[in-house]
Amino acid sequence: MQRYGNLSGNSGVVAYELAPRSIKLKFEDGGTYLYSYVRPGPEHVEAMKALAKSGRGLSTYVVRHVKDAYEAKLR
Secondary structure (H helix, E strand, O other): OEEOOOOOOOOOEEEEEEEOOEEEEEEOOOOEEEEEOOOEOHHHHHHHHHHHHHOOOHHHHHHHHHOOOOOEEOO
16 A cells, blocks of 8 residues: 555545545545445545545545445455
């Protein structure tokens, strides 16, 4: 996984991993979640990928738009 930029300094996301149809996010509490084209859907996954690359706004996006709509909890 790649460390999340966290340019705002207060994100709950610490790392991410991109795949063609999904993104995995690791949070401060140690939980890792898979978000995919299946759930929450391609629009959200692509938005999350862009935010992950930019290093800003990812945690806020998750809270506001996808909440618990992940495909799987991995850890």
